[in-house]
Amino acid sequence: xxxxxxTRIPTYPFGNDGLDPRLPxxxxxxxxxxxxxxxxxxxxxxxxxxxxxxxxSPDFSSDFTRPGFPLxxxxxxxxxxxxxxxxxxxxxxxxxxxxxxxPEFMIKHIRTLEPLIQQTVTDALASMQAVGKPADLxxxxxxxxxxxxxxxxxxxxxxxxxxxxxxxxxxxAWSSPLDVVRTAVEELREYLVRLIERKxxxxxxxxxxxxxxxxxxxxxMTEPELVGLSLLLLIAGxxxxxxxxxxxxxxxxxxxxxxxxxxxxxxxxxxxVEELLRYLTIVRTxxxxxxxxxxxxxxxxxxxxxxxxxxxSAANRDAxxxxxxxxxxxxxxxxxxxxxxxxxxxxxxxxxxRAELRIALAELFTRLPNLELAVDPxxxxxxxxxxxxxxxxxxxx
Amino acid sequence: MSDRLRVAVDREACCGSGNxxxxxxxVFDQDEADGLVLLRQPAxxxxxxxxxxxxxxxCPAGAIEVTQG
Ligand code: SF4
Numbered sequence: 001x002x003x004x005x006x007t008r009i010p011t012y013p014f015g016n017d018g019l020d021p022r023l024p025x026x027x028x029x030x031x032x033x034x035x036x037x038x039x040x041x042x043x044x045x046x047x048x049x050x051x052x053x054x055x056x057s058p059d060f061s062s063d064f065t066r067p068g069f070p071l072x073x074x075x076x077x078x079x080x081x082x083x084x085x086x087x088x089x090x091x092x093x094x095x096x097x098x099x100x101x102x103p104e105f106m107i108k109h110i111r112t113l114e115p116l117i118q119q120t121v122t123d124a125l126a127s128m129q130a131v132g133k134p135a136d137l138x139x140x141x142x143x144x145x146x147x148x149x150x151x152x153x154x155x156x157x158x159x160x161x162x163x164x165x166x167x168x169x170x171x172x173a174w175s176s177p178l179d180v181v182r183t184a185v186e187e188l189r190e191y192l193v194r195l196i197e198r199k200x201x202x203x204x205x206x207x208x209x210x211x212x213x214x215x216x217x218x219x220x221m222t223e224p225e226l227v228g229l230s231l232l233l234l235i236a237g238x239x240x241x242x243x244x245x246x247x248x249x250x251x252x253x254x255x256x257x258x259x260x261x262x263x264x265x266x267x268x269x270x271x272x273v274e275e276l277l278r279y280l281t282i283v284r285t286x287x288x289x290x291x292x293x294x295x296x297x298x299x300x301x302x303x304x305x306x307x308x309x310x311x312x313s314a315a316n317r318d319a320x321x322x323x324x325x326x327x328x329x330x331x332x333x334x335x336x337x338x339x340x341x342x343x344x345x346x347x348x349x350x351x352x353x354r355a356e357l358r359i360a361l362a363e364l365f366t367r368l369p370n371l372e373l374a375v376d377p378x379x380x381x382x383x384x385x386x387x388x389x390x391x392x393x394x395x396x397x
Numbered sequence: 398m399s400d401r402l403r404v405a406v407d408r409e410a411c412c413g414s415g416n417x418x419x420x421x422x423x424v425f426d427q428d429e430a431d432g433l434v435l436l437r438q439p440a441x442x443x444x445x446x447x448x449x450x451x452x453x454x455x456c457p458a459g460a461i462e463v464t465q466g
Binding site for chain 2: 055056098099102103104105106107108109335336340341342343344345346347348350351
């Protein structure tokens with residue numbers, strides 16, 4: 001933005017049209033106002049240091065039902081149900097739900113799933129090869145792998161994947177009309193209500209069965225809360241990792257020297273995954289919060305009731321922390337990235353996401369040493385949704 | 398150089414992200430029962446100091462305290 005435009009407030013969200021996120025030019029301070037589609041204005045923070053402070057601060061709420069909460073899509077007249085959706089709660093309510101899930105996602109438990117992830121990845125690659133080249137990497141690899149894994153973990157039949165994939169796409173696309181979103185949510189809820197009903201009769205070795213038996217039956221959680229929680233995990237488990245796998249393949253294929261480096265030294269896979277997480281930061285819409293009391297972030301006063309947004313994709317390119325941050329460099333050591341957010345809401349599924357990314361990418365590049373794009377990289381289309389990703393990615397090998 | 402580095406964790410504040418365990422498994426662990434942080438080594442070896450400081454910095458919940466001296 002030039003000086004003459006200093007009074008013009010940028011419209012938010014900025015949209016997704018490439019690997020580099022669109023970032024506002026707020027000058028050195030990196031803080032400014034944005035105009036939301038709902039008519040509200042929010043204070044947007046973009047600096048790494050400010051996001052650390054904001055997202056760890058008890059002065060901000062994640063509850064969208066609070067006055068002043070910055071909304072990107074208008075709420076329907078009837079307040080949407082928030083039951084079990086603990087990412088939209090504050091302590092102590094948030095703590096209660098989060099604690100029910102921490103043992104499920106702890107590193108040790110995820111490690112026991114690695115053989116299953118490995119098998120899923122191997123099978124998906126084999127079936128993509130069987131389809132023949134060129135093949136869409138998203139349809140045949142990036143989407144089925146996390147989808148099968150989260151289904152297994154939750155106890156949702158994978159056979160129903162078309163039903164919930166289609167609806168979760170609707171839910172996350174900015175272009176979906178509100179009533180269509182609402183219908184999709186209701187259908188997903190009804191599906192989960194029936195599934196939980198079945199699990200109560202015939203429990204399996206899965207998370208929904210365990211939560212139903214150990215938390216709902218004991219009265220710690222209501223059934224609608226379990227429905228909300230399962231819905232959240234099902235959608236998050238699908239969309240995030242699958243978009244990361246598709247985008248990661250694109251980035252690696254566009255950086256052949258670094259891909260070669262990884263192939264020479266497979267132990268670099270962990271650093272590669274961290275750098276991909278930083279560079280891509282797929283939750284490009286950032287994290288929304290509202291101040292619940294007068295407070296200060298990075299020296300900026302934020303009055304009670306002010307909506308704020310922490311732009312993770314900007315913090316992950318902050319030159320103070322990641323010099324030359326627009327450059328993809330798997331040797332940089334990107335451990336301070338905020339791709340999973342920060343604060344008590346930081347992604348609970350991150351050990352699972354990391355394991356899936358590590359195994360999927362390592363296998364993809366090892367088993368298909370001649371993997372390449374079958375399309376012009378400039379023609380790749382990106383998804384304009386809450387979660388950033390490629391629509392499809394034709395590859396050959 | 399100073400003599401010792403002391404680590405303390407706040408299990409009440411911990412949100413079970415597992416970041417610390419990933420960074421320095423010699424010093425941090427996750428409780429089998431609840432997934433929350435367990436301190437294995439309140440006075441880590443000097444070789445781990447840098448990683449312990451990194452773990453404290455990156456703890457999303459600010460649940461790790463490091464003091465030196
Ligand atoms: S990094 Fe912090 S929040 Fe995460 S497990 Fe360790 S102490 Fe808990």
